[in-house]
Amino acid sequence: MSDSQHPGAEAAVPTAASAGVASSVVPALDVVGLSKTFDGTQVLTDIRFDVLPGEVHALVGENGSGKSTTVKILAGVYDPDDGGAVTVAGTALDLSDPSASDAAGLRFVHQDLGLVAALDARDNLALGQGYDTGWPWRIRWRSEGAAAREALDRLGYDIDVTQPVSTLSISERTAIAIARALSPRRETPAVVVLDEPTANLPESEVRRLAASIRRLSAAGIGVLFISHHFEEVFDLADRVTVLRDGKVVTTRPVAELDHGSLVELMTGRTLDVDHVAQPQSELRDVVLATSGLNGAVVRDLDLTVAGGEVVGVAGITGSGREEVARLVAGDLSPESGEVVVAGRRIAAGRPDLCKAAGMSYVPAERKTNGIVTGHSVAENVVIADLRPLRRRGALRARLQRRDADAWIERLDVRPRDGGLPIESLSGGNQQKVVLARALRLSPTVLVLDEPTQGVDVGAQAQIRSHIRAAVAEGLGVLVCSSSSEELAEMCDRVVVMVGGRRVRDMVAPMEVDEITAATLQSVAEGTA
Amino acid sequence: MTTDIESGRGKRPRRSFGLARYSGLYIWALLIALFAVWLPDTFPTTQTLRSVADDQAVTCLVALALVVPIAAGIFDLSVAAQLGFSLVIAVYLQSQGIHPVISVLVALASGLLVGVLNAIVVVKLSVDSFIATLGMSSILAAGVYTVTDGQPIVNGISEGFTQAGRGTLLGVPLTVVYLAVVAAVLWYVMEYTPLGRHFYATGGNPQAARLTGLRVDRITAYAFILSGLLASIAGVVLAAKLGSGSHLAGPPYLLPAFSAAFLGATQIKPGRVNVLGTLVAVYLLATGVKGLQLAGAPPEINDLFNGVALIAAVALAARSARRARS
Structure with a gap:
């Protein structure tokens, strides 16, 4: 797959060739037979897909389908079970070494971006790649500024690099995180993995970001793109790999799919x-x-x-x-x-x-406004009104458990265990807990x-x-x-x-x- | 589709600390057994038991005064200064011929007042609690010096007052009785009343707590006021025990109390500062120190042992929390 298939604004039309030529082109990322077992529970089974140079490859699936686990294995956070193999641009990756994926040319942009909010773009880029310094350890701010502006310009962003990133829009922050992943002072990466980069973006900003992702692929970099948003998948991706229950359901050119068929592949049912x-x-x-x-x-x-x-x-x-x-x-x-x-x-x-x-209120940004951290799921459900949990003036653990369990059941919160810390739940389930708290107030x-x-x-x-x-x-x-x-x-x-x-x-x-x-x-x- | 798999935490949720939850109790028992074998003549005696319990009662009370604000996610660095302030007030008023009961009530009221002032500065003036209470400590130190004029107050202390600090009830030192009563009440408040749960929720995520309709400002204020009251109780108990008042009495209690509260947060209810854990922490440390002292260790063993134990315990707790998560 060549760069010429990615002209300007429109996403390249993927062809059957993407799949067909896979054997003749060295894939930027090739994942074969990846499995993962946690405490006897198999969560990934024989995952296989490849990302070609210059391809935008979407990885989709419901929460719990194994997307995050796959990404974490690629990033070296988890070791996979024996038997799987990952190659980056033709070189086998040592999956037991957490620093290997970065050295091999895999770069990650995680959903939380990992930026330091109080620092500006120059600092945030330098934190990934080191400062340009003169004698004695003096930071060359002018060259840092120019480098930062250039890196962002390549992504189509014109940002004041001296402003703290907390004052920037989310897509601008995402661009900084991508620029850091591209790190001009190191080798050009083979693959950039974007883990739900657009989850919190409004539609207009998604477009800006999409344009910069196209620039990546136009430069021959493979992009692995994890997303919940179908519009973006259809807009950006060349091929889609669908995961369900820890298995690959299919890998297909996006042109062969529509909204309904993708939902069906993801959920296994017509929705x-x-x-x-x-x-x-x-x-x-x-x-x-x-x-x-x-x-x-x-x-x-x-x-x-x-x-x-x-x-x-x-x-x-x-x-x-x-x-x-x-x-x-x-x-x-x-x-x-x-x-x-x-x-x-x-x-x-x-x-x-x-x-x-x-009135009950379910605020946006569940992490900062919704969940009470350090508390259990049950405590999060009941905290807004403790009165029904009292007998003779004292709060009763048994009443709390019964009350919370009923809501956990009703809203299908998984896993069904009110004693778990709230942070251990996936985002969707945390949101159900916050909604349960709101609805419980009748x-x-x-x-x-x-x-x-x-x-x-x-x-x-x-x-x-x-x-x-x-x-x-x-x-x-x-x-x-x-x-x-x-x-x-x-x-x-x-x-x-x-x-x-x-x-x-x-x-x-x-x-x-x-x-x-x-x-x-x-x-x-x-x-x- | 199971969510816990995605997050990778699977079968080992953080709450199942198992042994770690009660590790303090086991270590405590181990220490007692160890010293009992090592020093059979001096360690396992009622004398030792009574002195350890009595010596630590005030430290425990100050540590309990910290449990409430720390649970609510704020610092109260002024607890030790408040202890010193209420101590000198209780003693000074008696030296001026005022009835001891009234002196005690005024001393307790001073603690409430300081708590209210802290609450106003933090809630209304939006000053960070660390800074506000640091400033309050300094102001109180000045107040203590003014009252005592830099001299210990030793005259005019009522006999009954010192008796209330040095006496025993059924062989148990009265200071320990006071501690038991305060700890029981605070334990009930923290674990079995909505107020206690609101403290913890506010400490967990104040923004979420506010948006869910809790009055976070008010809860914060209650935390300071409760803390002030508990610190002044500690001050009065110490005054009765010492039978004198000095401007030097308060400040040394600050660091041990913080150590105990943080060490206590690794026990009984790991991850949360809590009443029972704090008691375990104080007496675990005191037992270790006492044993070493009886074995002939120099006096500086006290600070050394406390410091090492705090860092080691919190580091171990952080490690097991990390393990449970990955």
């Missing part, structure tokens, strides 16, 4: 994602209302949510969409305006009063911020069906999401935010593309 009939629930009283709400970006927002209704908030990053849930749920204090929950006016910045009035209104971010397809469907069931019983839901797909599927109405203002309302049935178009089209109108 009617887009066409779940909206249950026609009866509208009840208004349970949530905002009037004249002003935040840092949001301007004069009026919203109402009735019982039995799901209202969505759409918008690109910077539109104010990210702020809406936080303002409504009392995380942020609005500059002006009010929030009324079930008829009660809530004082600014008081999540506790929101809860008392009957709220009259539920505010969801990016409820299925970083959650696999199967768990997404489960989470949505639980919300739907609660809505059928009269729950009012406000859901803020960067995923048009999610909004189209869940919502009765969608409010589109542009430049902090509510510019458009849409009513179900909505097409995914319609919503996306509305968030973008209006930007053009707004700036025109």
